[in-house]
Amino acid sequence: MADAKMPYSLNSKAVAEATKSWLHKRGVTIEEIADLVMLLQKHYYPNLTMEECIHNVEMVLSKREVQNAVLTGIQLDVLAEEGKLFPQLQDMIENDEGLYGVDEILAFSIVNVYGSIGFTNYGYVDKLKPGVLERLNNKETGQIHTFLDDIVGAVAAAASSRIAHRKQAEREKNLGLPHAPEDTEEAAKKLTGSNAEKPE
Amino acid sequence: MADAKMPYSLNSKAVAEATKSWLHKRGVTIEEIADLVMLLQKHYYPNLTMEECIHNVEMVLSKREVQNAVLTGIQLDVLAEEGKLFPQLQDMIENDEGLYGVDEILAFSIVNVYGSIGFTNYGYVDKLKPGVLERLNNKETGQIHTFLDDIVGAVAAAASSRIAHRKQAEREKNLGLPHAPEDTEEAAKKLTGSNAEKPE
């Protein structure tokens, strides 16, 4: 029947689009995150372009774990703004309580996807709050970004890790060294004209 | 003035009490968590008593990081039951989506407080779902415990780690060995009649 409930099945495209859409609604652009990446990486790669930074942020945002953390964090920020949380949790999130560390925990699950080399970059931008992070930390706006500021810093740190991995691959290629491709590159290599990783 | 808003200040007692109260409201007793601890540890410590298991669960629940994770996880379960989450997040939490791993992430922040030796115990009970975990995983009840089941397993794993540390201290004491007290024990040692750690 028309109104029979469909059995649940994850819709990954809907999750990916909700992630981008909520970042946008909360006032964060991909370019602003890419600016943080540039800030973190330009010292190491003087030729790094904004296009590369943007592409790497988008690749980070394509990862399911990252989407889960972004949506969950923004959800908690939005509910805090609406005053709909348990009173004690409401108090802590609304006031960005220093001893409440769940925002850092979600941020870490983002950084981790590209490995531990991103830990330092995350901590650094989270402490210094450059660019978009300064705006997200402005407590005068009435908006609550207790989770989002950590999330944005984590996405930038993860994109930086992704760049570091890619640049090493390029360096070895340019040196004519034998290169051992990582998972992503391997997947790409196997591909011959089809538009998805071959059934394994 | 009477209606001036009090400046925010964390009320740790309110957070601790809300944690216990919400575990209770969601149908989980300290004794059930202690049963999991007993299951995990009785093989290693045949003389372990239920009183010890209960005490160790209570000590785990006294930790602020644990309270933060418990409250945040139960909050998301409750909101999912009320259908109040972003549609895509609602879908994933309501259906305990296998590729949504934020519940495991919160669980890990609990285990971690007592160190990495608890990782294995957490994974084990989370997979086998003994005792209370079987009930929390029953999808027929209309209740949603996507976060709570992982949280309960994590508290039991953390209490098991706490016991392992304490038993080592007892063993060394009984052997008459010189013993190097850890933080908790050290704090206790410094105390002479007062009811709090001395100002440091």
Add this chain to the structure above:
Amino acid sequence: MADAKMPYSLNSKAVAEATKSWLHKRGVTIEEIADLVMLLQKHYYPNLTMEECIHNVEMVLSKREVQNAVLTGIQLDVLAEEGKLFPQLQDMIENDEGLYGVDEILAFSIVNVYGSIGFTNYGYVDKLKPGVLERLNNKETGQIHTFLDDIVGAVAAAASSRIAHRKQAEREKNLGLPHAPEDTEEAAKKLTGSNAEKPE
């Protein structure tokens, strides 16, 4: 001059090959790890083949973070076998001390690369010690595998997570759903005839 020291530059192929070689020297085959993957996943994917399990183990082993953890862990096992560690560390690693958790920490860095959904699988096999893990835990052999047993379980858990992600992509494709490719798939999609991800 001929004997001038070459400036250091990471040789990723040498690291990848050393990883495979050391697993082999320590008596662990890719097939044995794939057996653990099959054990963990066949219940969820009845049509899963050994070829898929092997391929996914190989992809996990192609990741740099995984190689770093594998090499570091095996190095510590080997040095413990040779009795070359600081006496107190030697004692703990030689005896697989329960309160020494660095082996679990390295294992977790492996699981994490494919996200938190692998935590449970790691804990489960680490506790039950099926197949190759039983042999690695045999303390009668004179060999020391304090790190390797956790590492092997973690590689199997990570490969299981990788499969779960891939199977979801296949499912959506088969249902004709719009699909949002993750990083790896995206990289593959961009490729048109070249054998590496395009310079970004």
Add this chain to the structure above:
Amino acid sequence: MADAKMPYSLNSKAVAEATKSWLHKRGVTIEEIADLVMLLQKHYYPNLTMEECIHNVEMVLSKREVQNAVLTGIQLDVLAEEGKLFPQLQDMIENDEGLYGVDEILAFSIVNVYGSIGFTNYGYVDKLKPGVLERLNNKETGQIHTFLDDIVGAVAAAASSRIAHRKQAEREKNLGLPHAPEDTEEAAKKLTGSNAEKPE
């Protein structure tokens, strides 16, 4: 018989003393770590004294997980200095390879013991390398501190987290608020004259 091998039993005092001794041998004093703590925390607690910072560093170093990470990390540094590691691992640790993240992983296991609120402080000092960290990062000395610099930053970050927890407890006490003691404080409270936590 006199030369029968004693069955293994963890000697926690020996591990604790080896930790302090190796930090000292590698040229790091408790005071230097306390200086990092002061740098990180003086802005938040203007009355913080060096004695408090030193005490908190010592409490962090009394934790078993911290000792395990410190000893394992320094062991790898020392073996790298002696050129005794597998060639590929030797290369990466000797050159503090940016894509080798096991040092960050061990550091994180230290920070985690006092909760996620320390992540940011760790990343911050690891990036800026103030004080002792600058010296440890000097690559001209012939010494290798690939692990130690991260470890020292992590101990300072953990001590900062410990201080934040303690200061909250003091604040609530001074305000005459009802206070919910955490594990450590609870242990201390139970004590009445004995010099160890009562058998539980």
